[in-house]
Amino acid sequence: MADRSLVFDAAEYRGRVARLQAAMVAQGMDALLLTAAADVFYVTGFLTRFWESPARPWFVAVPVAGDPVAVIPSIGADLMARTWMDDLRTWDAPCPGDDGVSLLSATLRDLVPDHGRIGVPMGLETHLRMPLADYARVRDAIAPRQFVDGTAAVQRVREIKSAPEVEKIRQSCAIAGRAFDRVPEIAGPGRPLDTVFRDFQRLLLEECADWVSYVAGAAGPEGYADVISPAGPDPMAMGDVLMLDTGTVRDGYFCDFDRNYAVGEPSTAVRKSHEALWQATEDALDELRPGMLARDVHRILSEGLTARGVEPGGGRLGHGLGVTLTEWPSFTPQDKTELREGMVLTLEPGAWVAPGRMLVHEENIVLRADGPELLSPRAPAELPVLS
Amino acid sequence: MADRSLVFDAAEYRGRVARLQAAMVAQGMDALLLTAAADVFYVTGFLTRFWESPARPWFVAVPVAGDPVAVIPSIGADLMARTWMDDLRTWDAPCPGDDGVSLLSATLRDLVPDHGRIGVPMGLETHLRMPLADYARVRDAIAPRQFVDGTAAVQRVREIKSAPEVEKIRQSCAIAGRAFDRVPEIAGPGRPLDTVFRDFQRLLLEECADWVSYVAGAAGPEGYADVISPAGPDPMAMGDVLMLDTGTVRDGYFCDFDRNYAVGEPSTAVRKSHEALWQATEDALDELRPGMLARDVHRILSEGLTARGVEPGGGRLGHGLGVTLTEWPSFTPQDKTELREGMVLTLEPGAWVAPGRMLVHEENIVLRADGPELLSPRAPAELPVLS
Structure with missing residues (x-):
């Protein structure tokens, strides 16, 4: 099948990541954690209507330097592998008890220093697309790293269209x-x-x-x-x-x-x-x-x-x-x-x-x-x- | 225009609310706060594709006794008024600075006693459809009332179809x-x-x-x-x-x-x-x-x-x-x-x-x-x- 999962070539996504990283530097953040369909698509090119199912959370971590990491349900591995993303980490979702929580926590610990700040869109016109209880568990598992509001970084970059x-x-x-x-x-x-x-x-x-x-x-x-x-x-x-x-x-x-x-x-x-x-x-x-x-x-x-x-x-x-x-x-x-x-x-x-x-x-x-x-x-x- | 916003007659929704209220009693909750499109539709019959826009949060509070209350952007007032819901409280969204936070907080304080527990779906296959920072503001504004996990109450009721x-x-x-x-x-x-x-x-x-x-x-x-x-x-x-x-x-x-x-x-x-x-x-x-x-x-x-x-x-x-x-x-x-x-x-x-x-x-x-x-x-x- 001809590949439409990318939508754009890799250079377009690399440019977006570079702009997000510049915003992170300006705002003193060490990474962004993205959970919403639009943000995941924006960074990776991962395009699917499967977001219609609320069953599974999907995560992309964008470190302040280096390539983003996708932490996703294994059902999406084939499609994500056809995007420009290289670092995919998967689990079998939905999994009661640990629905990606330990995998996401380990990834954030890998990417972010101990006292680092991780931006999550929390502001106007955003929402967190993962179970709230799991968010609290990840927050506790990655301490002393902290979640901070990443809305402005994402907003200012996404607002300007290439x-x-x-x-x-x-x-x-x-x-x-x-x-x-x-x-x-x-x-x-x-x-x-x-x-x-x-x-x-x-x-x-x-x-x-x-x-x-x-x-x-x-x-x-x-x-x-x-x-x-x-x-x-x-x-x-x-x-x-x-x-x-x-x-x-x-x-x-x-x-x-x-x-x-x-x-x-x-x-x-x-x-x-x-x-x-x-x-x-x-x-x-x-x-x-x-x-x-x-x-x-x-x-x-x-x-x-x-x-x-x-x-x-x-x-x-x-x-x-x-x-x-x-x-x-x-x-x-x-x-x-x-x-x-x-x-x-x-x-x-x-x-x-x-x-x-x-x-x-x-x-x-x-x-x-x-x-x-x-x-x-x-x-x-x-x-x-x-x- | 013939009215299709209700989908079902009011008795259907009243039955649902009664079942949610029985679950609340069993689980020691004083209210449910619902933010997701499916939960809002389930309780009210409010049916719109407008959820496609992430700009505005929508809230329904279901007290342990009595009718639910819709706390919604004014753009939805006309449609919500055509459902069985009587108690509508609206604000002009999106509003930077206070996007329904004070109105929702006041509503929860009205409905729930000081030390009451308010269930919010936080578990597997759920997410909170409102800005995370606003959730924290509401949580602080309604203390000593507490948010607790309401997933099971909603899940057990919604699972059984009439x-x-x-x-x-x-x-x-x-x-x-x-x-x-x-x-x-x-x-x-x-x-x-x-x-x-x-x-x-x-x-x-x-x-x-x-x-x-x-x-x-x-x-x-x-x-x-x-x-x-x-x-x-x-x-x-x-x-x-x-x-x-x-x-x-x-x-x-x-x-x-x-x-x-x-x-x-x-x-x-x-x-x-x-x-x-x-x-x-x-x-x-x-x-x-x-x-x-x-x-x-x-x-x-x-x-x-x-x-x-x-x-x-x-x-x-x-x-x-x-x-x-x-x-x-x-x-x-x-x-x-x-x-x-x-x-x-x-x-x-x-x-x-x-x-x-x-x-x-x-x-x-x-x-x-x-x-x-x-x-x-x-x-x-x-x-x-x-x-």
Whole structure:
């Protein structure tokens, strides 16, 4: 079988490890311990949907110098051996009593001096993908070595996408773009929303998605109340606005954008809201530059809506994007993360059309020195009409 | 929109909560704190693919008496309000500095007396889906209340499926069964494996999957080296065995079974291995009874293969199934979990055909008082041939 487990050549992963190691030096850490699917994929290229099973933990230890070590269930040894990783240590999981705890502890003792500090992502938008009781056992077994918060080191490195990463995300965006263009084939008045969701996933696969990790959406008069629900069986009606949002995956990289469609001619309020969303996004596409903060994006989009007489939706108005559907930073009024060249981001303004009824608009960009470059094909300025 | 967020009526969820509360009483706990998608869905019926975004934590607190409380990001308030849950407490996430920490801490202080014990799943096959640093902050904020391991309470309750749950899993199995029957439409000599994977997902959607959370598989001469890899672009060749495995979701419930297909006439060794796998599964279908232990299933399947002159594959030979692709228990030599009536389980024997080449066979069952009832349509005794 031709090998797709690597996704990129080894030089790409070595570059990532070098950047993580520079961050460790800067932050006084001797190693990183990574447990989440995205972090393991980022360092190793190990790509599998097997993370869907919660049964087994997977570990990658990245020392401050030298190559990373994979400490993994033996069921993954064959696939991991096809990546650039050389040092694999395996056990037969799941194993009640010692599910990798002693093997991981021994590995960390090998790699890290007695009083060393091992970064584990513990901060905002992270979680530890191993049993909490086992984490405590490893912590005790490696003392006097200490676990410290490694979030910033991982975040600052993963936020900046390499050129090959940007191309992967562009490819996922193109797949979704072609599927969105075909929505008139599958949606219109009288079509049940759950059928539309199924057909939309089929279109994404036909357009060469590897798989579809995320589809959400809604349809309702003057917009929708909610953007995270699964679909129900009710048919769409004239006057509804249909929104479909997808995180489609190709080679482990996500897109994340939505499109809106009017079912029959839209009302004046819907037209006005859609135009304000589109124009506020234009503002951000014109104005964003490296050196701004994440909260500035929230401000530009909110002000762009308000200036056009539309009430901004609550919550965050976009976020990072890459090996997960959403990544740091978050475009909220609180997030002070600096925007840097090479970040891949979503611009996701929402607007209230009527009480409890909103529209959400979304595009994906990569931030260049001179401003955003679109990765998603730009939504049409006029809301498309399904008839 | 017709409401599918509940999946079941409120009585089903109330029964679950009552069983969790009985387990809490038995184990001296005053509440459970649940953070994982499966546990939140299990208690509330809150069903969304939005868990794909790691940005926001979600919490459900189940007190030892009274109704559960959802402490969730405001983006989920509309959907959660359509479930049976009455007590919702929301914040605008993600919020650097206090991402639900103070709201969750206050809720736990409300629900649990000062010296109370709050169970959190910390054991085998669990993980905590919230930032580790925030967990520590909540722990400190609720002292002298204590977090203790709640794995067993959740596990013992979730393991036993209600009649409506069994019907949901049967439905997912039927969807996959129909798609497997159509594999000859999409696979055969010369077809690239990645195209087969895409087309198989399309078939699952056409057969009314809501979404396809898991597809893995492989194709190779005399079997395959690995069962968790994504597909590569190489075409299947005469003499290969193709395996496809899916965790297809309908109404939040998974199936998990695979099927094998010979590409052209199979070798004698492949035929012999497939027959042994099928017959060893028959042994388990005949012999399993409530009161046996998980490790007995491993023994029956392993002995069934050995007796037929085939070497059993390593690792676990099946597991629980339900609201995740894999659940407790695991059919390993170490797992002493008692099998009980109402458990939904996979039987998943693997056999080595040649060095580094295996076949894996899988069926889904519900355990009744008088033995297993198949939920997956039984695989054909003879390996089907694609030509």
